[in-house]
Amino acid sequence: xxxxxxxxxxxxIGVTLIIFAILVAPHEGEFWPFSIYPMFSQAGxxxxxxxxxxxxxxxxxxxxxxRTNEDxxxxxxxxxxYGVDEIxxxxxxxxxxxxxxxxxxxxxxxxxxHTFEENRWLVVKANGYLxxxxxxxxxxxxxxxxxxxGTELNPNIDNSEYMSGGER
Amino acid sequence: MTWxxxxxxQLFEPKRDQTPGELIFFKVFELFVLFYTIxxxxxxxxxxxxxxxxxxxxxxxxxxxxxxxxxEWNLALINAAVxxxxxxxxxxRMGARWFYMVVIVLLHIQYVARFxxxxxxxSMNLIGMSVFAFAIGxxxxxxxxxxxxxxxxxxxxxxxxGYTSAFFAKMIGTGINWYDGRHLWLWISEKSIDVxxxxxxxxxxxxxxxxxxxxxxxxxxxxxxWLTELIGxxxxxxxxxxxxxxxxxxxxxxxxxxxxxRFDAFVMQLILIGFxxxxxxxxxxxxxxxxxxxxx
Numbered sequence: 001x002x003x004x005x006x007x008x009x010x011x012x013i014g015v016t017l018i019i020f021a022i023l024v025a026p027h028e029g030e031f032w033p034f035s036i037y038p039m040f041s042q043a044g045x046x047x048x049x050x051x052x053x054x055x056x057x058x059x060x061x062x063x064x065x066x067r068t069n070e071d072x073x074x075x076x077x078x079x080x081x082y083g084v085d086e087i088x089x090x091x092x093x094x095x096x097x098x099x100x101x102x103x104x105x106x107x108x109x110x111x112x113x114h115t116f117e118e119n120r121w122l123v124v125k126a127n128g129y130l131x132x133x134x135x136x137x138x139x140x141x142x143x144x145x146x147x148x149x150g151t152e153l154n155p156n157i158d159n160s161e162y163m164s165g166g167e168r
Numbered sequence: 169m170t171w172x173x174x175x176x177x178q179l180f181e182p183k184r185d186q187t188p189g190e191l192i193f194f195k196v197f198e199l200f201v202l203f204y205t206i207x208x209x210x211x212x213x214x215x216x217x218x219x220x221x222x223x224x225x226x227x228x229x230x231x232x233x234x235x236x237x238x239x240e241w242n243l244a245l246i247n248a249a250v251x252x253x254x255x256x257x258x259x260x261r262m263g264a265r266w267f268y269m270v271v272i273v274l275l276h277i278q279y280v281a282r283f284x285x286x287x288x289x290x291s292m293n294l295i296g297m298s299v300f301a302f303a304i305g306x307x308x309x310x311x312x313x314x315x316x317x318x319x320x321x322x323x324x325x326x327x328x329x330g331y332t333s334a335f336f337a338k339m340i341g342t343g344i345n346w347y348d349g350r351h352l353w354l355w356i357s358e359k360s361i362d363v364x365x366x367x368x369x370x371x372x373x374x375x376x377x378x379x380x381x382x383x384x385x386x387x388x389x390x391x392x393x394w395l396t397e398l399i400g401x402x403x404x405x406x407x408x409x410x411x412x413x414x415x416x417x418x419x420x421x422x423x424x425x426x427x428x429x430r431f432d433a434f435v436m437q438l439i440l441i442g443f444x445x446x447x448x449x450x451x452x453x454x455x456x457x458x459x460x461x462x463x464x
Contacts, residue, residue, distance in 0.1 A: 001318070006177060009176055009317075010175065035290060036333045044350065077368065084219065088285040088286060
């Protein structure tokens with residue numbers, strides 16, 4: 001490469017940077033493969049994740065009680081065994097605002113309908129936050145029950161929370 | 169000489185003679201990128217076809233087109249096949265110079281279709297940036313004299329920029345107290361739920377237990393990682409590059425141990441572009457193999 005080509009190389013990088021900025025600026029820092037890498041930039045905020053607990057052997061009354069990450073009931077289901085990416089699943093649950101029938105059913109389909117012929121699985125939200133000065137608390141909130149007949153919502157949670165995105 | 173010309177000298181090294189080792193390394197690197205391009209195209213395509221039914225989070229062009237179209241009619245698999253075909257032809261330099269550009273556009277569509285489910289992963293970004301650098305290189309810097317230098321130099325530039333911008337994103341997003349160890353506690357507990365969800369059980373490792381038991385340890389871990397990101401741009405300088413990249417690889421090992429986040433392709437790529445491997449090839453090879461001459 002010559003001096004002249006090197007100089008041209010920097011100009012091309014400069015133009016690319018402008019395109020980069022134009023693409024990521026209106027898209028919250030992300031326009032793959034361009035990124036300003038904003039992950040973990042907002043530290044200390046409460047978080048929400050999700051997991052599935054196998055509650056086949058538990059009663060309705062036990063299932064719908066809110067618990068913590070130290071005393072939850074049911075065995076955690078390893079979603080990857082079903083070919084599902086755990087981060088995808090977690091984001092699906094935590095970022096869905098309107099739990100329409102279609103969106104609820106999509107979770108059952110994610111794992112294959114035959115899975116629920118014998119099992120009852122509870123989708124739970126895990127909410128983590130700083131509690132006081134020196135500890136982290138994680139609430140486990142029962143969210144949706146997946147059964148052979150379909151899905152059930154937590155009767156202890158107001159229906160409006162399942163449609164927080166409002167009418168679209 | 170202007171400041172940007174000086175950076176250009178460090179990235180593209182116009183005064184250094186080209187050697188057989190450099191061309192061989194370049195083609196090995198391109199093969200690495202080709203492998204991951206095809207791997208991702210199919211993995212994303214198969215997942216999209218099997219699992220995606222709803223768009224949870226539209227990314228990139230999915231903000232403007234209905235990306236759920238890719239969930240039907242095997243479009244994601246067809247896209248993977250087209251990406252594979254074009255990438256292989258581009259690798260062999262048998263097609264048009266803009267083939268890599270088409271590959272990156274199709275790969276972007278594949279990415280946003282696959283990751284319309286809420287996750288925004290970054291472990292594949294370097295492969296994407298590399299394909300993009302090959303696309304620009306093939307169009308504006310074709311030929312063995314210019315393309316290898318431009319492609320590798322551009323990738324080094326954007327990787328360095330990416331780490332440093334990550335530092336500033338944290339500074340802007342949280343402020344100077346970003347390295348407060350309690351933030352690491354929150355992330356460890358967050359990832360513990362992901363681990364439960366992935367494999368069904370979770371046990372903190374030694375480093376996590378140490379960080380959870382001693383706040384200063386957690387703070388120091390975050391501070392070291394954060395400062396390492398800040399100096400990411402120093403990899404633009406040829407002599408500093410191996411040291412900066414070594415620190416960054418160490419940081420990724422730390423991220424894996426504390427937060428259970430693996431960046432396999434990312435780290436492999438850092439290993440490839442961070443060190444002057446061409447010197448090693450030059451020790452054993454006197455002449456450039458003909459097929460490499462033809463395909464660079």
